[in-house]
Amino acid sequence: xxxxxxxxxxxxxxxxxxxxxxxxxxxxxxxxxxxxxxxxxxxxxxxxxxxxxxxxxxxxxxxxxxxxxxxxxxxxxxxxxxxxxxxxxxxxxxxxxxxxxxxxxxxxxxxxxxxxxxxxxxxxxxxxxxxxxxxxxxxxxxxxxxxxxxxxxxxxxxxxxxxxxxxxxxxxxxxxxxxxxxxxxxxxxxxxxxxxxxxxxxxxxxxxxxxxxxxxxxxxxxxxxxxxxxxxxxxxxxxxxxxxxxxxxxxxxxxxxx
Numbered sequence: 001x002x003x004x005x006x007x008x009x010x011x012x013x014x015x016x017x018x019x020x021x022x023x024x025x026x027x028x029x030x031x032x033x034x035x036x037x038x039x040x041x042x043x044x045x046x047x048x049x050x051x052x053x054x055x056x057x058x059x060x061x062x063x064x065x066x067x068x069x070x071x072x073x074x075x076x077x078x079x080x081x082x083x084x085x086x087x088x089x090x091x092x093x094x095x096x097x098x099x100x101x102x103x104x105x106x107x108x109x110x111x112x113x114x115x116x117x118x119x120x121x122x123x124x125x126x127x128x129x130x131x132x133x134x135x136x137x138x139x140x141x142x143x144x145x146x147x148x149x150x151x152x153x154x155x156x157x158x159x160x161x162x163x164x165x166x167x168x169x170x171x172x173x174x175x176x177x178x179x180x181x182x183x184x185x186x187x188x189x190x191x192x193x194x195x196x197x198x199x200x201x202x203x204x205x206x207x208x209x210x211x212x213x214x215x216x217x218x219x220x221x222x223x224x225x226x227x228x229x230x231x232x233x234x235x236x237x238x239x240x241x242x243x244x245x246x247x248x249x250x251x252x253x254x255x256x257x258x
Contacts, residue, residue, distance in 0.1 A: 002228060002243050003032040003250045003257060004221045006092075006126065006155050006175055006203035009056060010035060010045035013207035013218055022053045025221035029243070031055050032257055033221055034250075036092040036126045038063035040074045043081055057257060059089035059126045061114055064096040064107040075113050082121050088256030089152055090118040091126025095139075098130045108139070115143040124152035124254050127172075133159040137166050144170075151253045153201050156209060158188060164195060173201040173253045178211040178219060181230045193234040201253070202228055202246045 004025070014021050025033065036059040037046045043060055050058045060081045062070050082090070093114045095107050118125050129136040133154075140149055151171030156179065157164065164174055179185050180192050192200065202224060210219040211227055225239070232242045251257050 001032075001247055002028075002030045002202065002224050003034070003247050004030050004204050004206075004224050005034050005153055005173075005201045005250050005254070005257075006177070007033045007035055007206045007221045008038070008208070009033060009049045009053065009206070009221070010037075010042055011207050014220075018049075021220050021222070022056070025224070026055070028222050028225045030221050030224050032057065032250075034059060034088065034126070034254065034257065036089070037061055038092055039066040039070065040077050043077075047085060058085065058087040059091035060085065060087050061091040061093040061126070062110050063092050064094050064111065064128055065099060065102065067106050067110045068103055070110065075110070075117070078114065079117060082117060082123070087123070088254050089124045089126050090114055090121070091152070092128050092155065093125060094128035094130075095132035095136050096128060096130045097132040097135070108135070111136075112139055112143060115139060118150060119144060119148070122150060124150045126152055127154045128156075129154060129159075130156070133163045137163070137170075140170055153203075153250070153253060155203060156205060157191070160187075161191060161195075164191060164199065168196070168199055171253065173249045174199050175201050175203040175205075176231065177203040177205055177227055178209040178214075178223070180234070181211040181213070181227060183212075189234055192231055197245050198249055198252075200231070200246055201250050202231065202242075 157174035
């Protein structure tokens, strides 16, 4: 069994063949998919995926690159969805300092308010931390304290070993996916090979972050078994061991995955 801990199955890129995409993932052994929302406008589409596709579960949140068009009232909408839909996590939330034009102050406001909601509802978080790992860690510690963080997954992790260790101390697993499959991704591959067994979650981020063999094409959850094989090779263990290890980790940090 494999779990894709980050897949935007609701995305428009899958509009023409979403049923087939899900069926292909299931046929390949991907039995659970976590579909994180990125804005209030796509909450219903994520909910529809959960209702339609066995093994698909939801996280609801406002992505840092969505905050420029979000309204502060969207936080009240998010609260309502956390009450009514009982998702497994709050996400995808965080900070993105890669995009130069992004409003960092507004990102931080929405991130902090969503962390407060996660704290209130006792939910783990699915984190986006592109070139913003230290500021994300700072807010996690500030909102939750060192002992009160509900954990979750730091999606598409691309930081240092020291930063990885800080997330692990706070009860997080680290998401590894398509970027790990490129031979030039030396830091990511080294981390994937050397982090403790308990640290690693598998993900696709489909339709984005395509693995090397897709040559920039559309990613999909059916690629997860081959991504798992890359991780197995890096760690010198079997694919079955990778599947068992990452499934256990994801279930630990996001108990609602079942």
